Amino acid sequence: MHDNEAVVELRGITVEFPGVRALDGVDLTLRRGEVHALMGENGAGKSTLIKALTGVYTPTSGRVVVAGSPVAFTGPADAQASGVSTVYQEVNLAPNLTVAENIMLGNEPRRFGAIDVRAMRRRAAELLARLDVHVDPASSLGAHSLAVQQLVAICRALVVDCKVLVLDEPTSSLDAGEVEKLFTVMRTLRDDGVAILFVSHFLEQIYAISDRMTILRNGRLVGEYRTADLPRRELVHLMIGSSFEDLEKLGDAPRREQAAADGAEPLFQAVALGRKGSIRPFDLDVHAGEVVGLAGLLGSGRTELSRLLTGTDRADAGKVLLDGRPVRLATPRAALRRKIAYSSEDRKAEGLVGDLTVRENIVLALQADRGWLRRLPARTVDEIVDRYIAALDIRPANPAALVRNLSGGNQQKVLLARWLATAPRLLVLDEPTRGIDVGAKAEIQRLVAQLAADGMAVVFVSAELEEVLRLSHRVAVLRDRVKVGELVNSDDVHLGDVVDLIASGEAS
Amino acid sequence: MTRVQAIVRHRLFWPVVALVALLVANTIKNPTFVTLRVLDGHLFGAIINLLRQGAPLLLVSLGMTLVIATRGIDLSVGAVVAIAGAVGLASVAGAPDPGSLGAVLTAFVLALAVCVLAGMWNGFLVSVLGIQPIIATLVLMTAGRGIAMLITDGQITTVTSAPYKAIGSGFWLGLPIPVLLAAAVMAAVALLTRRTALGLLVESVGINPEASRIAGVGSRAIVWTVYVVCALFAGLAGLMVSADTMAADANNAGLFIELDAILAVVIGGTSLAGGKFSLSGTLVGVLVITTLTVTVGMMSISPSVTPLFKAVVVIAVCLAQSPAVRERLAARRRRAASTAAAAAEVAA
Amino acid sequence: SSGAKAGDTGDAAGGSDGDLISIGFAQVGAESGWRTANTKSIKDTLTKENGFDLKFSDAQQKQENQIQAIRSYIAQGVDVIAFSPVVESGWDAVLQEAKAANIPVILTDRAVDTDDDSLYVSFIGSDFVEEGKRAGEWVSENLGTEPINVVELQGTTGAAPTIDRKKGFEEATKGNSNITVIDSQTGNFTRAEGKQVMESFLQAHDDIDLVFAHNDDMGLGALEAIEAAGKVPGKDIKIVTIDGVKDGMTALSEGKFNYIVECNPLLGPDLADIAKKVVAGETVEKRIVTKDEAFDQEGAKAALPDRQY
């Protein structure tokens, strides 16, 4: 642990948006050769601080010092030119271009003024290999899952030799293997003297990688600490302001024994359901009051499976039975009418309607289901919205705020509120805890358990296997877009068993 | 923020300023501009005239607002205006007694029905076949005038029919019927979009179609409906236009009205990228454009300069309205303040 | 010309028609009732029975479409090309191509502006300056005995009829100091715009005595505007126009117009005549002015029953 010289100093940064003071006099010091974690709850101001550093937002007051001299970056391009590379929260790439282009755009190798496509692909492939991502650099980015896109965004930041690397929740859609690889790269960079600013809601990751951390709460600085000196419970306490014991109680959500008796009819049955080029036909039963987890590697087809269950993609094989009767789920609308809801993993593109308010986003599905003629009375809307804002602790608790302006985690909560408001019988949650802070994550887990206890059927997808195991009664395992097996969860099923199943493809 | 600042910051502040400036200019040029007189119990005057001239444009723009809110665009409204006039007048001309109310009502219903068909056609191409709106409606924009000419056999159909003429230049309760009709339609649309959930669903489809689909919004039905409504309003406008001169001019009726309508919608603050829409903004936009046209005539400005004049007003309004300009100014102020503070700190 | 290959297209009915004269006609568009009548006259005259194989195209008021059509006629090897140019200038290149292909060109209705008049064999059409002049003369003689204020509704800016009719009217009235043109704006040859412009004229001036409109349609629009303003057209405000389409003649006979100078759209027979002569190798006159009449209210009543358009 070396107390090197400061590369970036932020002093007294205040950022205001119309009606919101997102940051209030925050300081941050980033030193050469350290990994510095930026901690805080959803909406604490982490992303805003990063954007203030890189010139996306202009601070109302405060100053930014990079390498000893005060700067006011005009934007990411400017920041990058001064050696500050950033991966922003939410993937910000061009889905219409190839993977290689997304990595190299702006830094392409050129010959006689023209981009040297071959060299560009080669260089991109090298960077991808560094993170052990095996995708064709010539394929178009939009065809890849969010995880791959996230990795590509990281590659992009590594293209130039940077003095400062800023990573805003790069791991939220990665699984453990990817995270490990990212950490290896980060350590190498750190040892080369790069200063890394890192945001994550996974405490284990923070303790595994960071040397020092800065904690924010409600847009204010709580303090700067050495990671080694700060026990977890202390950290959580500083972040949230409440004690760790309260949290642990939440986190230890009751895991019920097998809910549905074996003889009971499943609420929902997928029989040989499949779609060419997407996922091979599979069977899946979900009982009322049951949480079925989906486990698998990135790209194993969990999302594809979820989409077929909910009519989001149209199946070209097999059938779906609801209460034992065959139903056709041709569109999400048809599914919703039968009280089947799907919360997509890509909340920016497929979840939220950014320019609508929190209120409108929450009631959207409910209203769509009622039809346009039967408008929800304003009072009902207020009731619903207030209830969910309180229940999920959405911040700011302002129903009239544009969802676009909410922090990532709070956006996720709004999305969740939308589906809960429709009171579904089957709720398919694809990565519902992505980008959510510890407190809220525990809250959501507790909520899922509670919903199941109240009789809802839940399909739960998460890149975090522990979470899946903790919550589900049964776990379906996927590999290479094939459902390879199913595990009935109990206290003596361990993480290793699932990993083995994923690796071997044989049920234990 | 003071009250004055709040008003200045309002989205419609600059369009309204432009409107008022135009009205004032007209009044200075010819003081009778603002006078209203009552003749045979009907209100007359330049302002009334202006409203009457703006009525068809308002109708078309209202439909266009909804279409644009879903991220679409309808280039065919001009052609639909022509078709409505052609069908309406041809039907009245073919009736045994063109002057009878029955014949006229039949003609109106027939014309509007044809327009609904036209709207269904556009909606089908856009929402079912998934053709880009600009091209989908370009088809009817091109073919529509041909269809109108086919109906009128290439002639300018003329008829005398008092009840028909009323929709263009009649009066009711002292006010021109087109103005009343347009106001009624505007009120209906406002009610329909803001008192039902239609507005919310339309906006949601316009902002993020895929997210809306997954949220169970019947995007297809909504997009389709919106095109039908747009064509229906254009049809109504077409009846007014044809009744105004009692002639169905397939070539020139509603020529370039789509551009004016889009302009009105945009001046009113609705983004062509879809999403949030503002009906009152559209109204202001329509008034600005109509007043502009009238002003050019009033000022006896040589026809040569008309487009220049239009360009200047449009640019002026858009620049003044531009959020970028204000933000830039605000940012400059902020930056100046922060560097001053920094300097003070260094000095200290 | 080589009659043998004369474009027997797939749809040409009935076997060999080598003895028919194939003629390509590139029309401006169908922008007015006048034009429709003009098209009808041409289509009705240049029929198979009369010995023609007509290829007709509508340029929709676009010069490029018209040039394309003429090029296509050259490619198809027609015997004669005829067209009404959308604009005056810009025809040299394509007419040279026609000349190089030995295809004679006949202009109808409107002239082209070129230094080389060997590019076309004949021009059939009205004399627009003369039309304006006749209107002006009538006004000067019948109404110009006391001071009158005139407003002018111009046609499309820059179009030949607009320029010429304005010029003719000015020439004929400039000697009469009683006549003042107080305003002049374009109404684009359409009824709706004619009405709109007239409304603003009425708003801006309260002393208008006469409207001179470059065509009937604008005159009819002005008529509506005058009536809507509570005045009597033909009496309070007099209306003089050019064209003589049926609606105009009707208004004239009803006393709502005061004078119409005809612009004859029935160019078909003249065109057929010239085309036959050209193909037969006879020399034809370079300029053929169509016979235009002029009508006052009495004349209109007499002529109206047998108007074809």
Added chain:
Amino acid sequence: MGALAGVRPRAVRSFRLDRRYLPVLGTLVVLVLMLAVGGGRYDGFVSGRVISNLFLNNAHLVVLAVGMTFVILTGGIDLSVGAVVALSGIVAAVSFQAGLPAAVVIPLVVLVGSVIGLLVGVMVHVFGVQPFVASLAAMFLARGLCYVLAPESVPIRDESFVALSSWSVQFGDGWRVTSAVVIALVTLAVAVWVLQRTRFGRTVYAIGGGEQSARLMGLPVARTTVLVYVVSGTCAGIGGLLFAMYSRSGYSLTGVGMELDAIAAVVIGGTLLTGGTGFVAGSLLGVLVLGLIQTIITFEGTLSSWWTRIVIGALVLVFVVLQRGLMGRRTT
């Protein structure tokens, strides 16, 4: 955790890549189909002369469509091009009338387009005016200037200009290439190169993929957006020059609605109006489709004015529907 390592390579990726070219291929297939049908129906339809004419008559439109492609790829639109064609034509005619030499007039004419493009670009980017409105304003501006300069059509008689415009190479049976066609094809080639092989070009695509993302990627969004309109304006200037060569005159009513033709050509060529996907080559095909439709109409030779319009509309429809069918349904 070792067992979990590795993102698996995805299956069937190469197929997806091809999909980007599908719309262009679709356009090509339908174009060939139409040629075949036309050839079967009319004598001398598929001949060197007719195909040469197709290029000759539409050279200006090709250049306009090329410029428009840049704009549409960023998700914008440029309605001013038709008016700019008229304006630069008039500027050419008026300056020749004033006795300026071709060597001065030609660059001047193109510059007129660039300046108007710059104006639109600045309005769009710096002032955040929507492209539709900014370019509409520029359209009014250009039209207004046209009337101010010369309301009537002005012939061009400058000898070197006439020589340039009538330069052509004949070969084979009726095949012909004129200077205008050469200029158009060179513009096209340069555009292809710029879009596919330069940073500017790729940034254009990236902006179309998402402006906010492009900005966060650190790309020069501001400069590129402005430049794109300058490119379109310049192309309109060149288009105006070509049209002046084509008609050897300048006229204020030229090119009314030509912007719609250009937009239609671009869209028919497979470019999405939302930006980000499309190719210049597709726009060339789009122009040829429109030209072919016009050719079919003249060859048909018996259509009345109204049927002409209806048939054009119907053919455009048939075209896009066929193309859509070939591309298959996309899940939006």
